[in-house]
Amino acid sequence: MNRYIQLHLLVSYPPSNLNRDDLGRPKTAQMGGVERLRVSSQSLKRAWRTSEIFESALAGHLGTRTKQWGVRAKEGLVAAGVSEKNADAWATKIAAVYGKNKKENPLQTETLVHVSPEERASLDALIQVLAQEQREPTKEELDGLLHTQHAVDIAMFGRMLADKPERNSDAAVQVAHAIGVHASAVEDDYFTAVDDINKGRDETGAGHVGEAGFGAAVFYEYVCINREQLLKNLGGDEALLARSLRALTEAVLRVGPNGKQNSFGSRAYAHYALAEKGDQQPRSLSLAFLKPVAGHEGYGKPAIDALTDLMGKMDHVYGPCADARADFDVLGGRGSLGEVLDFVAGR
Numbered sequence: 001m002n003r004y005i006q007l008h009l010l011v012s013y014p015p016s017n018l019n020r021d022d023l024g025r026p027k028t029a030q031m032g033g034v035e036r037l038r039v040s041s042q043s044l045k046r047a048w049r050t051s052e053i054f055e056s057a058l059a060g061h062l063g064t065r066t067k068q069w070g071v072r073a074k075e076g077l078v079a080a081g082v083s084e085k086n087a088d089a090w091a092t093k094i095a096a097v098y099g100k101n102k103k104e105n106p107l108q109t110e111t112l113v114h115v116s117p118e119e120r121a122s123l124d125a126l127i128q129v130l131a132q133e134q135r136e137p138t139k140e141e142l143d144g145l146l147h148t149q150h151a152v153d154i155a156m157f158g159r160m161l162a163d164k165p166e167r168n169s170d171a172a173v174q175v176a177h178a179i180g181v182h183a184s185a186v187e188d189d190y191f192t193a194v195d196d197i198n199k200g201r202d203e204t205g206a207g208h209v210g211e212a213g214f215g216a217a218v219f220y221e222y223v224c225i226n227r228e229q230l231l232k233n234l235g236g237d238e239a240l241l242a243r244s245l246r247a248l249t250e251a252v253l254r255v256g257p258n259g260k261q262n263s264f265g266s267r268a269y270a271h272y273a274l275a276e277k278g279d280q281q282p283r284s285l286s287l288a289f290l291k292p293v294a295g296h297e298g299y300g301k302p303a304i305d306a307l308t309d310l311m312g313k314m315d316h317v318y319g320p321c322a323d324a325r326a327d328f329d330v331l332g333g334r335g336s337l338g339e340v341l342d343f344v345a346g347r
Contacts, residue, residue, distance in 0.1 A: 002227060002277035002278055002279065002323065002324070002347070003226065003227055003228050003278075003279045004224060004225065004226060004227065004276075004277070004278060004279065004280070004282050005224075005225040005227055005245070005275065005276070005277055005344055006222070006223070006224050006225070006275070006276040006277075006282055006322070007221075007222070007223040007224075007225075007249060007252055007273065007274070007275055007276075007344075008220070008221075008222055008273070008274040008275075008276075008284075008285050008307060009220075009221045009252065009253060009270040009272060009273045009274070010181070010218055010219070010220055010221075010270060010271055010272040010273075010300070010303050010304060010307065011178075011218070011219050011221065011256065011268050011269065011270045011271065012217075012218045012219075012268060012271060012299070012300055013216060013217060013218075013219065013256070013266050013268050014216050014264070014266055014268075015187075015189075015214045015215070015216045015264060015266070016214060016215070016216065016259075016260065016264040016266030017212065017213055017214050017215075017259055017260040017263075017264065018039050018043070018256060018257040018259045018260075018266065019038070019039045019040055019043040019257050019259055020213075020259060020260075023213075024212075024213065025186055025213035026038075026186050026213055026214065026215045027039065027040060028184075028186060028215075029177070029179060031179060031289070031290065032289070032290045032291055032292055034182075034183035034292050035183060035184065035185075035186075036179050036180035036181075036182070036183065036184060036217070036292075037179075037180040037184045037186075037215045037216075037217040037219070038177050038178065038179055038180070039177065039178040039219065039256075039257060040177055041175040041176060041177050043257045043259070044175055044178060044221070044256075044257065045157055045175055046257070047251075047255050047256060047257045047258060048248065048251040048252060048255055049062070049153040049156075049157070049251075051251045051254075051255045053247055053250050053251045053254065053255060054152075054153070054247055054248075054251055057243055057246065057247035057250075058152050058153075058243060058244065058247055060117060061117065061150070061151060061152045061240065061244075062117070062151060062152060062153050063114050063115055063116045063117065063149075063151035063153050063154050064114070064115055064120065065112050065113065065114040065115075066112060066113065066115075067099075067102075067108045067109045067110070067111065067112055067113070068107075068108060069094065069095055069097075069098045069109065069113060069115065069123065070091045070092060070094055070095025070096075070098075070101070070106070070107035070108060070109070071091070071095075071107045071108065072123070073087075073090070073091040073094040073095065073107075073123065073127060074087045074088060074090075074091035074107055076124065076127040076131075077090060077091060077127055077130060077131055080127060080128060080131030080132075081131055082130065082131050082134070086134075086136070088107070089136065090130060090136045090137060091107055092106045092107060093136065093137060093142060094123070094126075094137065094142065094145070095107050095108065095109055096142075097142050097143075097145045097146060098113040098115070098145075098146070098161075099111050099113055099161070099162070099163060100162075100163070111162075113161065114151075114153070114154050114159045115146075116149035116150070116151035116154055117149075117151060118147070118148075118149045118150070118151075119145060119146055119147065119149055122144060122145050122147065123145055126141055126144075126145065129141075146161070146164060146167045147167075148235075150233065150234050150235045150237065150240070152234065152240070152244045152247075154169050154233070155169065155172060155230055155233030155234050155244070156171065156172055156173040156230065156233075156244070156248065157171050157173060158170055158171030158172075169233060170229060170233070172225060172226045172227075172229035172230035172232075172233055173223065173224070173225050173226075173230070173248070174223070174224040174225075174226075175222075175223050176221065176222040176223070176284060176286070178219040178220065178221045179219060179220055179286065179289070180217035180218065180219055180220075181217070181218050181219070181220050181288075181289040181292070181293045181299060181303045181306070182217065182218065182289075182292045182293045182294075182295060182299050183292050184215045184216065184217045185215065186213050186214070186215045187213070187214055187215065188211045188212070188213055188214075189211065189212045189213075189214055190209075190211055191209075191211070191212065212260070212263065214260075214264065217299075218293070218299040218300060218303050220285075220286060220288075220289055220303070220307070221252070221270075222284045222285070222286065223248075223252055224282045225245070225248070227241075227245075230244065230245075242345045242346075243345075245344050245345045246341050246344065246345040249275070249340065249341055249344045249345075250337070250341060252270075253269060253270045253273055253337065253340075254269055254270075256268060269330075270330075271300055271304075271329075271330040271331055272303070272304045272307070272327070272328070272329050272330065272331070273327060273328055273340055274307070274308075274311070274325065274326075274327040275325065275326050275327065275340050275343055275344050276321070276322035276324070276325050277322060277323055277324045277325075277343075277344075278320075278321070278322040278323035278324070279323070280320070280321050280322060280323075283314070283321060285307055285310050285311060285314075287310055288306040288307045288309070288310035289303070289306060293306055300331050301331055301332075304329060304331065304332075324343070326339055326340050326343035326344075327340065328340055
């Protein structure tokens, strides 16, 4: 069995600010002695699991992550005819099931909680029972709100509940931070906005002046999927596993973070993708870019050459690092998205 599936891709983003730091500028990292642009794994996963690709392929199998479960419960109780006072008290108890209540708003939890469709249905059913019987929830009913579930995004990226570790889920998908394959400078866009009505009557010049950080890079992205763990997390459903693998891979190749999209229009597809299967211990190919890629020929093709060259050298030293591979190269006009998706989703 092919226990691990590894995805390596290269994607070129034009000037953009995909993932901002605490100052609102593009995130960076030092690697190989130079500053690179970086996109966090959290940002990537968020973009993929909320994408249209996921929602269309996996409708009914995706969870919801929020602090608002108590708020949702209260709204449902009130709508079903429960008094405001009772709804507030009962919903506070319900919120405590998902995590520690916020002091300033007990209907919210202090942390985000990822809940599956099955568990959302359990909450909705409990709300209806409480409203019909006009009573508060029992301990047994509260304990039953979180239970065995098979939401695809939770199965992939995991769930951690500090107060209910028995309901935690181990992530089956590991996502590295995307890193630029060459040195990049974070620049500043000095921009102005013009007052359409003023026409110079009250003041001349711009109606607003601002600055926004941006950068451009070819990024290397790496994803490692534990196929066995994902199948286990999905309750052994092979058909759902295949759909999940196909949706994840397509989202990884087509979807990026949407930070500042209206200002930069920085949408991009991967121009090179390599998928690998095997039981071998996984390994990233980021070593290919420890030395920044030289830009005298552009960064697209040299990055592909560096990646595939390191892959071959690692196979030579360690033996085959994968049992099977599939790839495509947009710049070389070779391979296809469909072939890679079929490879990943197949057994």
